[in-house]
Amino acid sequence: MMVLERELNMQAEAKHEQTESALLKRQVRVLLALFIIGLVLSGVTAIPLVGEVAFLNKVVGEGSATQTWWPSLAAWISRIYRGVMEASGQYPFLLYGTDWLAFGHIVIAISFLGPLRDPVRNIWVIEFGMIACILVIPWALIFGPIRGIPFFWRLIDCSFGVIGIIPLVLAWRYTRRIIGGSSIHV
Numbered sequence: 001m002m003v004l005e006r007e008l009n010m011q012a013e014a015k016h017e018q019t020e021s022a023l024l025k026r027q028v029r030v031l032l033a034l035f036i037i038g039l040v041l042s043g044v045t046a047i048p049l050v051g052e053v054a055f056l057n058k059v060v061g062e063g064s065a066t067q068t069w070w071p072s073l074a075a076w077i078s079r080i081y082r083g084v085m086e087a088s089g090q091y092p093f094l095l096y097g098t099d100w101l102a103f104g105h106i107v108i109a110i111s112f113l114g115p116l117r118d119p120v121r122n123i124w125v126i127e128f129g130m131i132a133c134i135l136v137i138p139w140a141l142i143f144g145p146i147r148g149i150p151f152f153w154r155l156i157d158c159s160f161g162v163i164g165i166i167p168l169v170l171a172w173r174y175t176r177r178i179i180g181g182s183s184i185h186v
Contacts, residue, residue: 020181021178021181024174024175024177024178025119025174025178027170027171027174028115028119028171028174028175028178029116029119031167031168031170031171031174032112032115032116032119032126032167032171033116034167035112035129035164035167035168035171036109036112036113036116038163038164039105039106039108039109039112039164040105040106040109042105042160043101043102043103043104043105043106043109044102044105044106045102046098046099046101046102046105047098047099047102049084049088049095049098050084050085050088050095053077053080053081053084053085054081054085056077056080056081057077057078057080057081060073060074060077061074061077061078061081062074062075062077062078072150072152073152076150076153108129108132111125111128112125112126112129115171115175119171119174119175119178120175120178120179123172123175123176123179126168126171126172126175127172129164129165129168130165130168130169130172132161133160133161133162133164133165133168134161134165135161136157136158136160136161136164137158137161137162140154140157140158140161141154141158144157
């Protein structure tokens with residue numbers, strides 16, 4: 001009787017672990033899907049740069065309502081607008097760099113398809129993404145002043161790393177819980 005009871009307890013425990021593991025994998029997949037979508041959208045928006053900057057200048061640039069309550073932002077957006085317009089008119093090859101920026105975002109997003117399919121085996125990709133998010137901050141703070149980027153804009157750039165790391169840390173923690181609850185070790 002004790003053997004049967006022990007066997008039933010072990011089966012119930014195994015079923016609970018499988019259910020918890022499946023729930024954690026689903027949560028990891030949702031978080032990674034959000035991260036992938038964010039990367040792709042962030043990259044793709046770099047392609048129609050001329051139209052986007054023109055629109056942004058109308059809404060937020062000099063002469064807009066923004067100029068009365070945040071004049072430095074309005075001046076910065078208008079400066080970006082003038083620079084992009086000049087570059088696109090006289091040096092359109094410079095915008096090729098933003099096309100490659102978009103490509104880089106999409107390629108990085110593709111790398112997350114591995115952990116989307118199997119987070120345990122591909123946890124290293126999640127860790128790579130976390131490292132990349134952390135590196136956004138010193139990158140913006142070091143190269144921003146060299147390129148004449150205002151401090152408030154560097155903080156916006158840093159926010160991509162801060163926001164991006166949140167789903168990755170959660171996905172990493174859930175993946176570690178999956179690993180800890182099974183016989184699989186990474």
